[in-house]
Amino acid sequence: IVNNVLSVTALQLALGTGARRFHVSSAFSAKVAMSRFEPASSVNYGKMHENINIVRRRLGRPLTLSEKIVYGHLDDPAGQDIERGRTYLRLRPDRVAMQDATAQMAMLQFISSGLPRVAVPSTIHCDHLIEAQIGGPEDLQRAKEVNEEVYNFLATAAAKYGVGFWKPGSGIIHQIILENYAYPGVMLIGTDSHTPNGGGLGSICIGVGGADAVDVMAGIPWELKCPNVIGVKLTGALSGWTSPKDVILKVAGILTVKGGTGAIVEYHGPGVDSISCTGKDEIPHETCQRPQTTLTNLHILGNVTLYFSGMATICNMGAEIGATTSIFPYNHRMKTYMEKTGRGEISAVADQFKEDLVPDNGCEYDQVVEINLSELKPHINGPFTPDLAHPVSEIGATAKKNGWPLEVKVGLIGSCTNSSYEDMGRAASLAKQALDRGMKCKAQFTVTPGSEQIRATIERDGYAKILSDVGGIVLANACGPCIGQWDRKDVKKGEKNTIVTSYNRNFTARNDANPATHAFVTSPEIVTAMAIAGTLDFNPETDFLTAPNGEKFKLEAPTGDELPSKDFDPGQDTYQYPPAESSSVMVNVSPSSNRLQLLEPFDKWQGKDLEDMRILIKVKGKCTTDHISAAGPWLKFRGHLDNISNNMLIGAVNIDNDAVNKVKNLLTGEFGGVPDVARHYKANGVNWVVVGDENYGEGSSREHAALEPRHLGGRAIIVKSFARIHETNLKKQGLLPLTFADPKDYDKIRPDDKISISGLKSLSPGKPLTAVIKHSDGSQESFPLNHTFNETQIDWFKAGSALNRMKQLQ
Numbered sequence: 001i002v003n004n005v006l007s008v009t010a011l012q013l014a015l016g017t018g019a020r021r022f023h024v025s026s027a028f029s030a031k032v033a034m035s036r037f038e039p040a041s042s043v044n045y046g047k048m049h050e051n052i053n054i055v056r057r058r059l060g061r062p063l064t065l066s067e068k069i070v071y072g073h074l075d076d077p078a079g080q081d082i083e084r085g086r087t088y089l090r091l092r093p094d095r096v097a098m099q100d101a102t103a104q105m106a107m108l109q110f111i112s113s114g115l116p117r118v119a120v121p122s123t124i125h126c127d128h129l130i131e132a133q134i135g136g137p138e139d140l141q142r143a144k145e146v147n148e149e150v151y152n153f154l155a156t157a158a159a160k161y162g163v164g165f166w167k168p169g170s171g172i173i174h175q176i177i178l179e180n181y182a183y184p185g186v187m188l189i190g191t192d193s194h195t196p197n198g199g200g201l202g203s204i205c206i207g208v209g210g211a212d213a214v215d216v217m218a219g220i221p222w223e224l225k226c227p228n229v230i231g232v233k234l235t236g237a238l239s240g241w242t243s244p245k246d247v248i249l250k251v252a253g254i255l256t257v258k259g260g261t262g263a264i265v266e267y268h269g270p271g272v273d274s275i276s277c278t279g280k281d282e283i284p285h286e287t288c289q290r291p292q293t294t295l296t297n298l299h300i301l302g303n304v305t306l307y308f309s310g311m312a313t314i315c316n317m318g319a320e321i322g323a324t325t326s327i328f329p330y331n332h333r334m335k336t337y338m339e340k341t342g343r344g345e346i347s348a349v350a351d352q353f354k355e356d357l358v359p360d361n362g363c364e365y366d367q368v369v370e371i372n373l374s375e376l377k378p379h380i381n382g383p384f385t386p387d388l389a390h391p392v393s394e395i396g397a398t399a400k401k402n403g404w405p406l407e408v409k410v411g412l413i414g415s416c417t418n419s420s421y422e423d424m425g426r427a428a429s430l431a432k433q434a435l436d437r438g439m440k441c442k443a444q445f446t447v448t449p450g451s452e453q454i455r456a457t458i459e460r461d462g463y464a465k466i467l468s469d470v471g472g473i474v475l476a477n478a479c480g481p482c483i484g485q486w487d488r489k490d491v492k493k494g495e496k497n498t499i500v501t502s503y504n505r506n507f508t509a510r511n512d513a514n515p516a517t518h519a520f521v522t523s524p525e526i527v528t529a530m531a532i533a534g535t536l537d538f539n540p541e542t543d544f545l546t547a548p549n550g551e552k553f554k555l556e557a558p559t560g561d562e563l564p565s566k567d568f569d570p571g572q573d574t575y576q577y578p579p580a581e582s583s584s585v586m587v588n589v590s591p592s593s594n595r596l597q598l599l600e601p602f603d604k605w606q607g608k609d610l611e612d613m614r615i616l617i618k619v620k621g622k623c624t625t626d627h628i629s630a631a632g633p634w635l636k637f638r639g640h641l642d643n644i645s646n647n648m649l650i651g652a653v654n655i656d657n658d659a660v661n662k663v664k665n666l667l668t669g670e671f672g673g674v675p676d677v678a679r680h681y682k683a684n685g686v687n688w689v690v691v692g693d694e695n696y697g698e699g700s701s702r703e704h705a706a707l708e709p710r711h712l713g714g715r716a717i718i719v720k721s722f723a724r725i726h727e728t729n730l731k732k733q734g735l736l737p738l739t740f741a742d743p744k745d746y747d748k749i750r751p752d753d754k755i756s757i758s759g760l761k762s763l764s765p766g767k768p769l770t771a772v773i774k775h776s777d778g779s780q781e782s783f784p785l786n787h788t789f790n791e792t793q794i795d796w797f798k799a800g801s802a803l804n805r806m807k808q809l810q
Contacts, residue, residue: 117161396536
C-alpha cells in the first residue's frame with residue numbers, strides 16, 4: 001500500500017474532488033489495517049465521512065473537529081437526536097483498550113455476558129501491577145511472580161475471547177496505544193481515565209468504566225451524553241523553558257478540576273500549526289505554511305516545539321479538568337509520527353480525508369479559552385490537587401508562605417503523561433549539563449520509560465545512561481509511583497515532605513500512601529532541574545547552580561529530538577496474538593482465590609420506593625475515586641470484588657468527626673470502618689446511601705468505586721455534582737446517582753438521619769425524585785433530587801445493572 005501512495009495521489013488529481021474523490025479514498029481505506037496486529041480490521045474513513053455529511057446537512061452549520069469524529073461514529077446519523085449537553089448519543093467506537101487493573105473486572109463481566117468473542121478489536125495492557133522498589137528488571141520479575149495468577153487469567157481470557165494481550169514489561173497502556181493503535185479520526189474507549197492521551201494523534205479517545213467497555217466489546221451501541229465543546233485557542237509560540245506541559249497546567253488552573261466536565265476540549269488556532277512546524281533543523285522549513293519571520297523569531301526565542309508528544313501530554317492531563325476527552329487537529333507532525341511507527345499507510349489515507357480531521361471554518365465552541373504561548377511561563381501545580389497552578393518563578397515564595405517543605409526529596413519523571421522519546425531527551429540534556437560540571441542530583445531521581453520501545457531506544461541512544469549517571473533509577477516500563485505502586489522507603493508515613501513529578505495527578509497520598517507528602521506536577525524539564533538543585537524554590541530561568549569546583553552556572557534551556565534519527569528500537573517482543581480458534585482455551589478462576597472472583601448478578605429493583613435508608617457516611621470536601629477505592633496495595637484485589645470492597649471509602653473524610661474510615665454504626669451505636677459498617681447494614685437488611693460534595697468521583701475511571709457500594713448494599717449516592725465517568729459507572733451497576741436540586745440541601749442532612757427516596761415508580765428522564773429526611777428528633781423535611789437517567793439507563797436500574805439488562809435482551 002505504501003508503494004501505491006503516489007498513484008493514489010495521481011488518481012486524486014485526475015479525478016478531482018467531491019464524489020469521485022470520496023469513492024477512490026473509500027476504496028483505498030478499506031484495504032488498510034487498523035494496526036499491524038489486526039490485519040483483518042480496516043480503517044473506515046469512508047463511513048465516517050458519509051456520517052459527517054449526513055449530520056452536517058441535518059444541523060446546517062459548521063462542525064468542530066470533535067463533533068466530526070464523534071458524530072462520524074453515530075449508530076444512526078440520520079435519526080440521532082443531537083443537542084450538545086442534553087441528548088445521549090449512541091455510538092460505535094472502533095476499538096477498546098483495557099489496563100490490567102481494570103481489565104480484570106471488565107473481562108469478568110464479559111465472561112458473565114455469555115458472549116463467545118469480542119465484536120471489535122480489543123487489547124489488554126499489563127502496566128498497573130508492577131511496584132517500583134529497586135529498578136526495572138528486578139521489579140518486573142517480582143511482579144510476574146506476585147501477580148502470576150492474575151496475568152494467567154488475563155492472558156487466557158484474552159486468548160479465549162479474541163483480545164490482544166500486552167505482557168508485563170510492554171509499557172504503559174497509553175504509550176502503547178500511541179505507538180500502535182491511535183490514529184487521526186479513530187474512536188477508542190479505554191478503561192483508564194487518561195485514555196484521552198490519544199487525542200495528541202487526532203483521535204477521540206475516551207476513558208470509561210469496565211461495563212462500558214463490555215458494551216462495546218459485545219457489539220452494543222455505546223451511550224455518551226452529547227458533549228459540549230470547549231475551544232482552547234493557542235496563539236504565539238513556546239520558548240525557552242516553557243513546555244507543552246505548561247499549556248495544560250495553565251488550562252487546569254483556569255478551568256479547575258471540574259471545569260471540563262461534560263465537554264471535549266479542542267485545541268486550535270495559529271499557535272498549533274506555527275509551533276508544530278518549528279524547532280529542529282531536521283524539519284525542512286519549507287514544510288511550514290506560515291511567514292518566515294515567525295520562524296526567525298522562534299529561533300531567537302529557542303528551540304521549543306509543540307511536538308506530537310507534547311500534544312499527547314496536553315490531552316492526557318485533560319482528565320484532570322474533568323473533560324470527556326481532548327483533541328488536536330491533524331497535522332504533519334502526526335503524519336511523521338505515524339510513518340516513524342510503521343503506519344504510513346494509515347496517514348496516507350488520512351491525507352485523503354484531511355478535511356474530516358480538522359475543524360470547519362466558522363465552527364462555534366461553547367466556551368473559548370485563549371492562551372498566548374509567547375507569554376506562557378513554566379508552571380508547577382499542587383500540592384494535593386492538579387488545578388492549583390503556580391508559575392515556577394513564584395512557587396518558592398508561595399511554599400514559604402504556606403509552610404510547604406522546600407527540600408525536594410524525590411524527583412520523578414516519566415508516566416503516561418511525559419515519557420516520550422522527546423521528554424527523555426530533554427531531561428537528559430539537562431542531566432548532561434550537570435554531569436559535565438561534576439554534579440549529580442541532590443534529590444532522589446526516578447525515570448519511568450513509557451514503553452519497551454522507548455526504553456530500548458533511549459538505552460541505545462545513551463539517554464538512559466546519562467539519566468542514570470546523574471543519579472536516576474530507571475524503573476520498569478509501567479505506571480509505578482504515578483498510581484501509588486511505589487514501595488517508598490526514604491520517609492515515614494505522616495512525615496511532611498515534598499516530591500516533584502511529571503505525572504498528571506497529585507491527590508493526597510496518591511503516589512506513596514503518605515497523606516503528608518506534598519506532590520507537585522510539572523514538566524520533566526522542571527522536575528529534572530529541581531532534582532539537580534534539590535529545592536522547590538529553584539527557578540532554572542534565573543537561578544544559578546554551584547559546581548563542586550565552585551563555578552556558578554545556569555542550566556541552558558533543554559533540547560531534545562522529537563523522534564530518533566535511527567528510528568525506534570522495538571526492544572523485546574511482548575505481544576500475544578489471540579488465536580484464530582479459541583474453543584479449547586480454558587479460563588480458570590479458583591473458588592479459593594483471594595485475587596479473582598467470578599461475579600454474581602446484582603439484585604433487581606423491587607418495584608417500590610426506597611424507604612428509611614441509613615446514611616453510611618456524609619463525605620466532607622473532595623472525594624475522588626482514590627478516596628472511594630484506593631489503589632496502591634489494593635490493586636492486587638481488583639479482580640476480587642468482595643476483597644477489594646474492604647477499601648470502600650476508607651479515604652473519605654466523615655463530616656461528623658473529620659476522621660477517615662470512622663463512621664457510627666447506627667444499629668449498634670459503635671464506631672467502625674466504613675466497609676465494616678456497610679457490611680453490617682447489609683447483613684441486617686438495611687439499605688444505605690452516601691452523601692457527598694462537589695465533583696464526587698473525580699479522577700480515575702475505576703468502576704470499583706461503583707461496584708463496591710453496590711456490592712455492600714448501597715442504593716444511592718446523593719451529591720452536589722458528579723464527575724462524568726463515575727456517574728455513568730454508578731448507573732451501570734444499578735445505583736442511583738442523584739444530585740441536590742439546591743446544593744444547600746446538603747446541609748440539611750445529618751449523619752444519623754433516615755432517608756427515603758420517592759417517585760421511583762414513575763422514574764423518567766428529566767423528572768426529579770424526592771428525598772424525605774427523618775431526623776432523630778422526630779422532625780421531617782423533604783427536597784427534590786435531580787438525575788440524568790435516560791430511558792435505557794432506567795432499564796439498567798430496574799434490571800439491577802447494565803449487565804443484567806444485557807442478559808435480559810439476549
